[in-house]
Amino acid sequence: MNFLFTLFQDGGAAIISATTAAFAIAAIGLNVHFGYTGLVNIGQAGFMLLGAYGLAITIEFGGPLWLGVIVGLAAAALFALILGIPTLRLRGDYLAIVTIAAAEIIRIVGGDQSLAPVTGGVAGIAGSRYSGEFIALSPFPKSGLFTIGPWTYPYSAGNSWWLSLVGWAVAALCALVVFLLFRSPWGRTIRGIREDEDAVRSLGKNVYLYKIQSLVLGGVIGALGGMVFALGASVQPDALGRTTTFLLYTTLLLGGAATVLGPVLGSFLYFIFVVWLQDVVTQFVPSSIMNQQQIPEFTYILVGVGLMLLVIFRPQGILGNKKELSFGA
Template sequence: MDFGSILLSAGTALISPTTAAYALAAIGLGVHFGYAGLLNFGQAGFMAVGAYTFAITTLTLGFPFWLAILATIVAASVFALILGIPTLRLRADYLAIVTIAAAEIVRFIVTTSTGGLDDTTGGASGLNGYNAEFAGMNPLPAGTSLLGLSGTPLWGAIFGWALVIIATVLVWALMRSPWGRVVKGIREDEDAVRSLGKNVYSYKMQALVLGGVMGAMAGVIFILPRAVQPGNYGTALTFFIWTALLLGGAATVFGPIVGAMIFWGVLTLSDGLLRGLVAADVLTFISSTQVGQIRFIIVGIALMLLVVFRPQGIFGNKKELSFNV
């Protein structure tokens, strides 16, 4: 078993564009749930909206990179408004139902091959070829690599983690501002905040839009080194992001980042170890095709232990666990 290669793969996973995308999506989910108390079970929908808006505006409309980014932000804001307007005046569980359904609707729409829509979305085959301009923006010298990442993936990791840093600083500043204190007050007891004359509905909508935009930008980071595939935006993606958030701590600044890194680090490390043990005939009761499922079982057990022994997450505070939902 090549332990060096296994450790290198795990180290690469820690800084990969995929981990950066999960971290940014988890930060957005942290704004929704951790700070505002909004039960969003459709973060995959925001990521899909971001990914497809960026890809379609680039390929079909010929938008330059930064204009496509702007279109992604606008599309995510509109999507958040569509979800929030009919639900945010109601109980939190209505938002949960609407978001998980909306994410599936988005996925089915971009997958359909009827009505000529697949000419734009690519249908079940997805889209590719939209990242040529981004690759051309790479300022790194040819041959530059870091932990196995080079070319567009390395440039995508740098861009992705830069956005994660910006989002982290933004959330840190907002949650220490009067706006953030109101949002956290809504999470604890929105009736009390309403009695102080605050527009609870408006604050909830702002939090939903902010976290949704972060989710959409995570969708852009996610597709920069790969093609857009509709199958990547199922409900499992949302629950993986929830796992990353809960691992680090829901109402924390660095929790989503560390949670995403732990999630992908453990997945990659366990995958390499299990495949190595299977190849060495140490684990004879499983096959290499079962390794993918077993590694998620390992992550699930780790999450269960965390919930039992430290429910607030690694960086969380038990005082932040009281939600008026």
Template structure:
């Protein structure tokens, strides 16, 4: 029962909101435009580092830091997008994953340690005066103390973070909805289906793809900021597992739907928490004694879920059976 309650509390977590937001960005790439972006973690890393370095290292105001993160994400999208968007789907996948790994290796490297903190990442420590999330904490309108909602207890900080992050998710989801019902959105979906057909009808396919990559990438960068606000920035968090987790989120909820990423993120984290709880239970009971680190079995589960989804229910929970999210050519 405890496991269930803890798992459900995960819904309110800023991390879940960050995943939802990141998956919305990925959905624009993959679900709507058909771009096989396997380097989404790179966009999140750029957002997180761009923001945290601006505030904690360069002492810039939060608004400027946000702009820096967005600008860097646009730059990254242009850098990988302009030359690569003419490539085949599997090549694009390899280039994007390579690009995101380059980002991760670079921020992890000792070369830039003065800015990025190298392998240690960036601290977010109020006491040491280098907290990049201080401005958000200061803006908290709730009185310090605890808030009880049903069986769950939140601190004021947690409540404020939950509200702030989920409002951002809602706003961005609404924005994507508005975009996708416009003729612009229809062109994106057309490109997903067959870009040559769209070219033959006079649409500048690479321009649209670049726009999609930029918008989805900026959304990813914002998600990256969200992801690190409650904790610290660590280079290891932005490995390709993050990207693949996001694909699982997207496929769980349903690609090419507006609320799929949101629902997917919630279900993903609740399941991940629940399985973690079950694994701990199993460890305590001694059933998982043969494993060196049984908690990692969660990600084995994620992998299996990904395979099962893509094979048996590619439309996810919210998708239309007929409008499968993939090209079956």
């Protein structure tokens, strides 16, 4: 009975978590690229990192929170333009190679020790150095803990109720914007490009320009996810590397690409699965067979196997429509 309560508590914590919200937001942005437009972007973590750095560096150098948000979004938009203008004529695997290389450039530059006075280098930028103004905006007490059922978190500081509330509000807003955009003529054109861009081009549409707009939109949403992630932790380049993008694809494909709520559902299920699996292994597998350091690695192995099976047997995910899915646009 205690073990079942632990599963309930940890699963609920995964749903509440601002980290889950951050991944849901970034996956919504990736859904704009991959699910709706057919762009195989393997560099979404780069957009998250730019958003996090833009927010943190601006505040650390004396700027207000609102300016940090604008700088982070602008950095992501500029990166999308620099990346997209020369490369969006590429398709499929070639675009994937370019985007993953571009994201790696962002990560390596961020971790360069010669830039440590600005980016913090490999150590990154501690959250305490830029989260003060965000905490000050909280309507809740600035210190102390608050308990709802079995879940206890700080009111405002760190990974708090305030951050979770803001994170999920941003996720809901992003989902609403995507829902409205892809019901508009612009969104229908984007869907058409995913299905057959030559047919859309024959109708007089500038396919190249639409793709750039989609890349910018998804990148900006990804930057918002990076900001939420950074406000709950720190800005550390290796924390938002290649693995992050692959996890975003896992959440997107699990929930369903080209659906509004697919990225959100996928984030819920992914993080619940991870914490439940760790609980089960900790409870039933002796430490002589698998120690605490090996459990996360074993979890990622099973996630990888699960992703392969998902792509093979249900590529449309839980909410997706297989007729709408296009892997090689």
